[in-house]
Amino acid sequence: MLSKKTKYGLKALAFLASQKDKQPVQIAEISRQENISQKFLESILLSLRKTGFLGSKKGKGGGYYLIKDPKEVLMTDVMRVLEGPISMVPCVSLNFYEKCEDCPDEKVCSVNKLMLKVRDANLSVYRNNTLADLIN
Amino acid sequence: MLSKKTKYGLKALAFLASQKDKQPVQIAEISRQENISQKFLESILLSLRKTGFLGSKKGKGGGYYLIKDPKEVLMTDVMRVLEGPISMVPCVSLNFYEKCEDCPDEKVCSVNKLMLKVRDANLSVYRNNTLADLIN
DNA sequence: TATTATCCTATTGATTTTATAGAGTAAACA
DNA sequence: TGTTTACTCTATAAAATCAATAGGATAATA
Numbered sequence: 001m002l003s004k005k006t007k008y009g010l011k012a013l014a015f016l017a018s019q020k021d022k023q024p025v026q027i028a029e030i031s032r033q034e035n036i037s038q039k040f041l042e043s044i045l046l047s048l049r050k051t052g053f054l055g056s057k058k059g060k061g062g063g064y065y066l067i068k069d070p071k072e073v074l075m076t077d078v079m080r081v082l083e084g085p086i087s088m089v090p091c092v093s094l095n096f097y098e099k100c101e102d103c104p105d106e107k108v109c110s111v112n113k114l115m116l117k118v119r120d121a122n123l124s125v126y127r128n129n130t131l132a133d134l135i136n
Numbered sequence: 137m138l139s140k141k142t143k144y145g146l147k148a149l150a151f152l153a154s155q156k157d158k159q160p161v162q163i164a165e166i167s168r169q170e171n172i173s174q175k176f177l178e179s180i181l182l183s184l185r186k187t188g189f190l191g192s193k194k195g196k197g198g199g200y201y202l203i204k205d206p207k208e209v210l211m212t213d214v215m216r217v218l219e220g221p222i223s224m225v226p227c228v229s230l231n232f233y234e235k236c237e238d239c240p241d242e243k244v245c246s247v248n249k250l251m252l253k254v255r256d257a258n259l260s261v262y263r264n265n266t267l268a269d270l271i272n
Numbered sequence: 273t274a275t276t277a278t279c280c281t282a283t284t285g286a287t288t289t290t291a292t293a294g295a296g297t298a299a300a301c302a
Numbered sequence: 303t304g305t306t307t308a309c310t311c312t313a314t315a316a317a318a319t320c321a322a323t324a325g326g327a328t329a330a331t332a
Contacts, residue, residue: 001220001221001224001225002224002225002247002251003319003320003321004320004321004322005320005321007225007247010246010247010250011245011246011247014246014247024277026276026277026278027277027278028277034238035238035239036238037321037322037323039322039323039324040321040322040323042278042279042280043280043322045278046278046279046280049278049279056277056278056279057277057278057329057330058276058277058278058279058328058329058330058331059275059276059277059278059329059330059331059332060275060276060277060330060331060332061276061277061330061331062276062277062278062329062330062331063277063278064278075250084137085137088137088138089137089138089143102170102171102172103171108272109147110146110147110150110270110271111138111143111146111147111150111270113269113270114146114211114261114265114269114270115138117261117265118258118261118262121257121258121260121261122254122257122258124257125250125253125254125257126254129250129253133249133250134246134247134249134250135246136244139288139289139290140289140290140291141289141290162307162308162309163308163309164308173290173291173292175291175292175293176290176291176292178309178310179291179311181309182309182310182311185309192308192309192310193298193299193308193309194297194298194299194300194307194308194309194310195298195299195300195301195306195307195308195309196299196300196301196306196307196308197299197300197307197308198298198299198300198307198308198309199308199309200309
């Protein structure tokens with residue numbers, strides 16, 4: 001299941017990407033337009049800022065804005081920040097690899113074998129979609 | 137993340153599929169061979185029996201065995217039973233469809249749009265793999 | 273200096289996951 | 303018929319994660 005955090009984060013990014021100008025948009029407005037709890041959204045946008053997707057401006061006329069062109073924002077990067085690893089098990093993860101404790105040998109592990117295919121399928125979707133592809 | 141339930145369930149199914157004969161295998165043996173908590177495995181195997189993947193036999197010489205030929209067991213069916221919906225959001229689910237409360241219109245929803253592609257990518261993996269493909 | 277709006281930490285409540293315990297039931301076998 | 307074996311079932315509990323809330327701090331603007 002997609003976490004609400006990711007869902008809200010994607011909606012917020014798409015909302016910002018669909019703005020005509022590059023003017024900052026306030027959390028309150030995104031929260032209102034996208035039906036998202038404002039406080040929860042605050043923490044999500046903060047993490048997107050800290051990871052380089054968003055910029056922010058404080059005070060009157062402030063808010064959040066996209067740093068890059070939506071066409072340059074890969075879904076792989078967004079998903080890894082919001083949802084975490086794209087792989088369903090750490091032993092097939094490119095960016096978050098970890099050995100399974102219970103598994104004596106990955107090379108003959110049935111789960112590893114299947115999840116490798118799943119990872120590749122998901123990666124190819126996320127690599128071939130940018131933020132620009134999420135809006136119309 | 138893949139749940140332990142699914143991971144253990146897949147390993148148990150693969151273990152049963154790799155048996156030469158069709159003789160029942162005891163929970164205790166699967167648990168030992170695959171490093172799975174026996175009590176937890178019990179409940180997983182029970183659910184696989186109730187959903188038609190496994191048969192069981194009580195008493196001495198009893199245990200669990202595969203009902204169908206591994207080649208006939210699609211991963212879509214296994215995953216839906218063990219892990220639940222293949223879709224990451226209910227609004228793109230084939231078998232567990234549900235409308236999002238917060239979303240006014242799916243047709244213009246950025247999350248829906250992306251998750252539809254993800255669903256199709258995952259489905260194509262699960263539809264093109266059977267239990268037989270998990271073993272060597 | 274007053275207002276606006278982001279920044280940050282802490283905490284809480286709900287839900288899900290991952291088991292564990294223990295008694296019950298059915299089959300095999302001597 | 304009685305004992306052993308091994309699955310069946312329900313209940314419960316510990317742990318982890320998720321989703322949300324509270325409230326004050328900080329910085330920019332006018």
